[in-house]
Amino acid sequence: MSPWIRILAVAAALLGTAALGVAAAVAGAWYYFEPSLPSAETLRDVQLQIPLRVYSRDGRLIDQIGEKRRSPVDYEDIPPVVIQAFLAAEDDRFFEHPGFDYQGIMRAALNLLLTGSRSQGGSTITQQLARVYFLSRERTFVRKAKELLLAMQIEREFTKEEILALYLNKIFLGQRAYGVGAAAEVYFGKPLDELTIAEAATIAGIPKAPSRLNPVADVERATERRAYVLRRMHELDFIDDEQYAEALATPVVSKLHGPRVALHAPWVSEMVRAEMIRRFGPAAYTDGYRVVTTIDSSLQLAAEQATRTALLEYDRRHGYRGPLARDALAGLDKQPDGSYAGDALNALLADYPEYGGLQPAVVLGLGEDQSARVFIRDRGEAVVGWDGLRWPRYVNDNVVGDPPKQASDVVRPGDVVYLLPTVDRGWLLAQLPEVQGAMVAVDPEDGAILSLTGGFDFRASKFNRAVQSRRQPGSSFKPFIYSAALENGFTPATLVNDAPVVFDDENLEDTWRPENYSRRFNGPTRLREALVRSLNLVSVRILLGTGIGNAIRHIRKFGLPDSALPRDLSLALGSGGAAPLDMAAGYAVFANTGYRVKPYLIERVLGPDGSELYNAEPDVACPPCDPDPAERARREALAARDAAEPPAPAKAQPVQLQLLPDAPAPGSDEIPDYRSTEQLIAHGLNWRPTASEAPHFLRGYLHPAERVISAENAYLIYDMMRDVIRRGTGRRARDLGRPDLAGKTGTSNDRRDAWFSGFNGQLVATAWVGFDQERSLGAGEEGSRTALPMWKYFMADALRNAPDGTIPRPPGIVTVRIDPRSGKVAPAGYQGAIFEIFEAGHLPPLLREEATPIFSDVDGNPAEPAPEDETLF
Secondary structure, X not given: OOHHHHHXXXXXXXXXXXXXXXXXXXXXXHHHHHHHOOOHXXXXXXXXXXXXXXXXXXXXXXXXXXXXXXXXXXXXXXXXXXXXXXXXXXXXXXXXXXXXXXXXXXXXXXXXXXXXXXXXXXXXXXXXXXXXXXXXXXXXXXXXXXXXXXXXXHHHHOOHHHHHHHHHHHOEOOOOXXXXXXXXXXXXXXXXXXXXXXXXXXXXXXXXXXXXXXXXXXXXXXHHHHHXXXXXXXXXXXXXXXXXXXXXXXXXXXXXXXXXXXXXXXXXXXXXXXXXXXXXXXXXXXXXXXXXXXXXXXXXXXXXXXXXXXXXXXXXXXXXXXXXXXXXXXXXXXXXXXXXXXXXXXXXXXXOOOEOOEEEEEEEEEOOOOOEEEEEOOOEEEEEOHHHHOOOEXXXXXXXXXXXXXXXXXXXXXXXXXXXEEOOOEEEEEOOOOOEEEEEEEOOOOOEEEEEEOOOOOOOXXXXXXXXXXXXXXXXXXXXXXXXXXXXXXXXXXXXXXXXXXXXXXXXXXXXOOOOOOOOOOEEEEHHHHXXXXXXHHHHHHHHHHOHHHHHHHHHOOOOOHHHXXXXXXXXXXXXXXXXXXXXXXXXXXXXXXXXXXXXXXXXXXXXXXXXXXXXXXXEOOHHHOOOHHHHHHHHHHHHHHHHOOOXXXXXXXXXXXXXXXXXXXXXXXXXXXXXXXXXXXXXXXXXXXXXXXHHHXXXXXXXXXXXXXXXXXXXXXXXXXXXXXXXXXXXXXXXXXXXXXXXXXXXXXXXXXXEEEEOOOOEEEEEEEOOOOOOOOOOOOHHHHHHHHHXXXXXXXXXXXXXXXXXXXXXXXXXXXXXXXXXXXOOOOOOOEEEEEEOOOOOOEOOOOOOOOXXXXXXXXOOOOOOOOOEO
């Protein structure tokens, strides 16, 4: 026998012995460790930690909230290039081995013999899966043995595709990203199916050291690791020469991306987060809940734009406060051609956030044409013309400086500034407004919050002024006072004396002398005219005539908080504290003809499997659901009887069936007349009828809202507030060209708050502007100039192409010709009579033609006494 044959025989014997030893060792290890090993079957029940997701009503992602970012994907939805990249990087024999790779184990054993170092090498994807689900990362032989045994269990229980899907959804890939779906969003800002070969290789290179090899943490290491993955993909024939070269030449981008948010609504997101934590505790962040809100994406976009535009306009009226920093270029080195490197300028501007579309920039130089050459972060160089720089200096809230004469009066090289991009004027010098604002819109039918902004920019201030603030609503509160007056004997034609008045009220700190905004007095004035012109003295006298207690009891029905209802005469001028959402909800009562609806934001909550865990059931304003007066009286009598003496249990009666003649079922005419199954499916699945459109059809599903004021009361206030827009303090809203709109301006003491609340039958919106640290908005700033533009910008978008939303006139309203001076019903043929509307049965008396005119002076001079039957406060 030749020596070589003997050597081979010995080697074979040794290998056989070793194999038997390994088998014996594995068997021994199995019997030793098996009792303490978890069952691989539990992987089927493992719930991945999935963040909370918030959506608009029309399905747009608003936010993703949670410590771990994860977007689970099914195996079928994972692109082949991603699978190939991970196989090349981690386990190219994955589809061939039984859970462990003997070649890898041999390499690890050889490394131990040669270097004495224990290595992590040799772990297959299945072993890594066992480790991340069941074991720690400690580097011991005991843990390695358990890992191998668990991998074998997993391979018996799951298919290769199931194992790979579990792994690619579970693995940590740095920057809070768990799973390949989240990693695609975090590092490249795109869905998984849009990844390129280079991007897939970058992600596949991360698992070895997630904190060090991700491109945000270290671009150089990530590039080196990607090169290794690409080389392995090329060696395994996953990619060809051309793809390999192209991917290798692609630069690695180091940029952290947020979730792929389709709709910016951060204050809405925070409200949802707080409510979900209240309901579900910390599990809200990890259990994969999906929250569908009532937000309409188009209205939310309009609200964001309207808020920012109005605040920037206010800020521009009050002057430029100066740059963010000066002489910022002093420490930068110039290039040979005298310019500054773009990377250096970007680094200089890195600490200045982008707020509300404002772009940070540094002034590089000034031109002879009074322009400024600037560098805008991540955009490069641009020129701001003199028209974009010509901005007087801020002096104080009431005064601005003289107009600048040249660019150097405004900026100089080295200034760090904000710039605003515009469509028609190019770049404009701008600044982060100190003033704040809020905008909220609700559906008057059920109180659904359709849009909400709590300030200029959430990153600058997270305080939600739409909900958390308590500001004086000023004259925008007057419609509630007038509604209470109508409930207590007043009419739109009631005369009230607009004259000076002084009060010594024990509930007030000092003698109170209320004044009109114009500081003029108009003498006896009809209620309608007083609201149109927002006369403060008339409102105070109305409250006196109504009674503070009566007024508060009436206004409380609108859902306004106690902070808005001070028990003194200043209530007439809106001296309490309310949030914009409170005011919008209150105005919704007028818009829906008298029902109190409660604002709500969360429409549905879904579990990770899509099951519905919560569905809002709001109270809905439903005039057709109201019983007639006789039926209402019968129900109230029955309720009172049952409260006094509960009814005895009814005896069982035999069921009798009666055939009725063919007749349409109640509500059948409200259902669309579908002509085919296809039409039913196409339209019916998305049919969302309102209570006013299909009251009978929805009656069994509705929660009818409580009527808190009569339809007649609501309509009279609506009609008077339409005149506020037609010819009063809200006439700037006439630009919208819609006769269905009604609203009221509001300005608080010392112009600290500016408001406008307005509505039609379909939409209610409230706008507010003011400083967080309360101070005057400045001379000339009041509701009509400061807040109304915000409301108008919003409504222009919100009501574009919307049908007329005029509130129907209830049958209990009548039109009568009156004498405008006395407010009395004019006799036939009376010259100068005007039309006025009243609630039937609440008309003023008939004018006696022979009577001398009661009031002849409206300039503040003492008026003649009114006859005894004249209603005058």
